[in-house]
Amino acid sequence: MTDRLVIFDTTLRDGEQSPGASMTREEKVRIARQLEKMRVDVIEAGFAAASNGDFEAVRAVAEAVRESTVCSLARANENDIRRAGEAIRPAVSGRIHTFIATSPIHMEKKLRMTSDQVVEQAVKAIGWAREYTDNVEFSAEDAGRSELDFLCRIFEQVIKAGAKTINVPDTVGYNLPEQFAGLVRSLIERVPNSDQVVWSVHCHNDLGLAVANSLAAVAAGARQVECTINGLGERAGNASMEEVVMAVRTRADLLPVYTQIETTQIVPASKLVSQITGYPVQPNKAIVGANAFAHESGIHQDGVLKHRETYEIMRAEDVGWTTNRLTLGKLSGRNAFRARLQELGIVVTSEEQLNAAFARFKALADKKQEIFDEDLQALMSDGSAPLEQEHYKLVALRVCSETGEIPCAVVTLAAAGDELKAESSGSGPVDAVFKALEKIAVSEAKLLLYSVNAITGGTDAQGEVTVRLSKGERVVNGQGADTDIITASAKAYINALNRLRSGAPRLDPQGGAV
CATH class of the missing domain: 3.30.160.270 (Alpha-isopropylmalate synthase LeuA, regulatory domain)
Incomplete structure (x- = not known):
């Protein structure tokens, strides 16, 4: 029996926590449109209570995206949740994602709260969130180092309060795959009302195991994975969306789930996020690295020429590696230029902006014999600031x-x-x-x-x-x-x-x- 795996992308929120990766409202909207084009289920657009700028960015994404659910993160306090609720109000489908720490070290050293107080605050948070939407997700921060009995207790209570998704984060990337799978499996088995929610995981990559832990959790029953494009995120990053999606697709024999992701949009999304955040993708990065489908060894080349599957477990074309050349030149008109921008998901908001971009394009065409889509994306970003x-x-x-x-x-x-x-x-x-x-x-x-x-x-x-x-x-x-x-x-x-x-x-x- 095959279940749908919900892909929850947090590039715009957790990815933005990478040092220097802060995005403008316009940049967040550009990435969100690409994620929507990929058919991502849930887009976590930001942390609305962090600042007025973050609030406006979440609202802008909620206004722009029509097909995906738009989510805002909120700590388990009334102010955060109300800001999140207002920010997602324009969304066709909105979600509030609230969290509170549950590990002994976090409760004692950071929150300075007892376990009873943490449970009480979590239940209150669900109630506030449900004033804005029935689509409420609850996360137990640092669940990977929390006590199992306490997790069972708090999850049971927030499910009773109306949470629809329960997220189990490995916040500090501490767990190993077998251990993390055991935690998820035990929670699903022991929480009395576990069948009423979607179980989710959010894994960090401090030990290089974020994707492995996520997939182990899926095998144990999780049906939502929280991830980012290129594995972007604070410290060592998050589970890489492209790796999770292609692992599920390639190893359907072992993972009884499927996603609705349009995989041919993976490479364009990777390039867009890299270009906007300034975080380059290493050449040997799985799926989206420049060398991911390159074969240098003569033995490998010979095998691929005879039969592709001797050394390739997926097709480069399936993830968007195509020779996507922009066939515009010095004699091309503005309408053709505008049409190509639309195909790339680049929104031009005024004739003035289009004219300025077209002038930059003409100048570039004088310098380069061939112009590629990547050139156009860089050109538009270069002049995208208000x-x-x-x-x-x-x-x-x-x-x-x-x-x-x-x-x-x-x-x-x-x-x-x-x-x-x-x-x-x-x-x-x-x-x-x-x-x-x-x-x-x-x-x-x-x-x-x-x-x-x-x-x-x-x-x-x-x-x-x-x-x-x-x-x-x-x-x-x-x-x-x-x-x-x-x-x-x-x-x-x-x-x-x-x-x-x-x-x-x-x-x-x-x-x-x-």
Whole structure:
């Protein structure tokens, strides 16, 4: 007998807890539309009570998504739950996901509550949530280190109170697959009203076992898996959605479940999340890594040529690895350009935005002989910031780098109607550019990450640069793309500076950990 496995994606909430991965409202909506295109069952759009920005982002996703359930996380207190309820109100299908810690160490050291108080608070939370929706999920934070008897007790009570989904998180990635499967199996067997809910798991990857633990739990009876695109998430990340989905599909002989995921959208989703968050995908990453379907060994190549299944357990085309080339050029019109953006799920909200994007496309077409979808996505992201958030704009850049000489850079920026110019030298051309930018901005931010990736193949490929800056408690990513890697670096640093200036402060995202 085969059951449907509910895929609960938390890229926009738990994935955003990765340092520097905070997303704007518009970026969250773009990713949510792609998740909807993938036919994800539940999209956890954020933690509405964390800040006004998070609230507006959850609401924007709830307004944009029509096919998937839109969910907001909330701690088990009245304020959090009411904020979550208001945020998801526009959704066709909305869910509130409330949680409270249940492990002895969390109850004693973090909550400073007795077990009786925790149960009482959890039941109250379900009641508040049901004022907004009947679709309420309850999570026992740090369930992987909680006492079984107490978990049985609290789950029985929240089910009586009206919870429809019970989530068992391995919050700190501590469990091993056999152990975690045993916990889930015992809970389903021992909780008297366990047949009234969907059992869910949310596994972290601290020991590299998030996917293994999730699949073991599915074999033990769980019918919802909480996961993220590319395994994004705090610390070592979460269970990778693409790995869970393709494992279920490939090993149907051992896992009696199926998903409704449109798997051909997996690679496009992976690339979109990577590009927006600035977290590149390692080449040997399962399913979505550049080398996932590459065969270097002569023995392997010979086997695949004779019969694909000798070395491939799934088809690259099934997960979206296709040569998806954008056949637009310098002579292409705006309507064709607009149509391709729509096919890629990129929403253009005004004629002004379309005109600006089309101008950038034409400029890129003058530099590159072939333009790919990845180029277009990077181009759109490069100019996606609202004009009011662009305090600094790159006007001109001149860099000199010569063997035996110290590299130097001259940068001109536009800021509040003025042109600001600075010159600096550095250990390399990028270092010189960044130092010149700092002379203008005087941000006093610390550079945490500088990452360069080629968007496509070929020597004329655009370089995509990610810059991560920190100042105080804020960490931001900046992205830039250009066929000139020095220019791309300058754009990325400027983008990060603008985010530092314009971004609203957020509460500590770790407060939403599940």
